[in-house]
Amino acid sequence: QQQVKQSPQSLIVQKGGISIINCAYENTAFDYFPWYQQFPGKGPALLIAIRPDVSEKKEGRFTISFNKSAKQFSLHIMDSQPGDSATYFCAASKETSGSRLTFGEGTQLTVNP
Amino acid sequence: DAGVIQSPRHEVTEMGQEVTLRCKPISGHDYLFWYRQTMMRGLELLIYFNNNVPIDDSGMPEDRFSAKMPNASFSTLKIQPSEPRDSAVYFCASRTGLSYNEQFFGPGTRLTVL
Numbered sequence: 001q002q003q004v005k006q007s008p009q010s011l012i013v014q015k016g017g018i019s020i021i022n023c024a025y026e027n028t029a030f031d032y033f034p035w036y037q038q039f040p041g042k043g044p045a046l047l048i049a050i051r052p053d054v055s056e057k058k059e060g061r062f063t064i065s066f067n068k069s070a071k072q073f074s075l076h077i078m079d080s081q082p083g084d085s086a087t088y089f090c091a092a093s094k095e096t097s098g099s100r101l102t103f104g105e106g107t108q109l110t111v112n113p
Numbered sequence: 114d115a116g117v118i119q120s121p122r123h124e125v126t127e128m129g130q131e132v133t134l135r136c137k138p139i140s141g142h143d144y145l146f147w148y149r150q151t152m153m154r155g156l157e158l159l160i161y162f163n164n165n166v167p168i169d170d171s172g173m174p175e176d177r178f179s180a181k182m183p184n185a186s187f188s189t190l191k192i193q194p195s196e197p198r199d200s201a202v203y204f205c206a207s208r209t210g211l212s213y214n215e216q217f218f219g220p221g222t223r224l225t226v227l
Contacts, residue, residue: 032212034215034216041220042220042221043117043219044156044218045217051213089156095212100169101216104155
């Protein structure tokens with residue numbers, strides 16, 4: 001019940017295109033859904049996060065869409081750039097009872113110039 | 114702030130040797146996490162501490178792994194004896210105790226066990 005499933009495992013997009021990564025969770029007690037971005041040789045870093053009281057959050061070219069009834073959330077990268085090439089992890093946690101994040105398996109995004 | 118500091122950045126050792134990884138969390142952070150990242154298993158949580166106390170060590174693979182946090186500014190992850198399957202990148206992360214706050218990762222230690 002603690003799992004977070006992420007897809008696709010890898011994604012290749014042309015410059016200017018839209019990148020979409022999907023995640024599904026099982027535990028309805030989760031109340032915090034961050035996305036982390038990891039460049040080669042670096043640690044993951046927070047990109048954007050959402051709470052379940054809203055259905056969408058946008059920060060620049062990055063948008064999280066959240067569907068509470070389906071227990072799914074997704075990351076959309078608009079106007080994808082080669083500099084966006086990285087591994088993206090979705091995650092979830094139950095903030096009211098501890099700070100442990102459950103991570104998805106990761107998606108390796110390649111944006112071709 | 115310098116962020117989460119890990120040392121060494123790279124470690125190459127031979128099977129059977131003891132390995133100690135070190136982490137200095139961001140000052141003022143109440144939580145410290147140790148993760149292991151591999152291609153096969155992704156990002157796995159090994160153990161985490163709250164106010165220097167281990168809260169959940171269910172991710173520690175076996176008795177060969179141990180972690181300590183003697184004070185708020187230092188933690189170690191020890192593998193003894195090391196095995197080739199322990200080869201991975203080990204990350205330390207920290208965050209405050211406030212809800213919905215970011216978890217900050219260190220640069221990682223790349224461990225190779227020959």
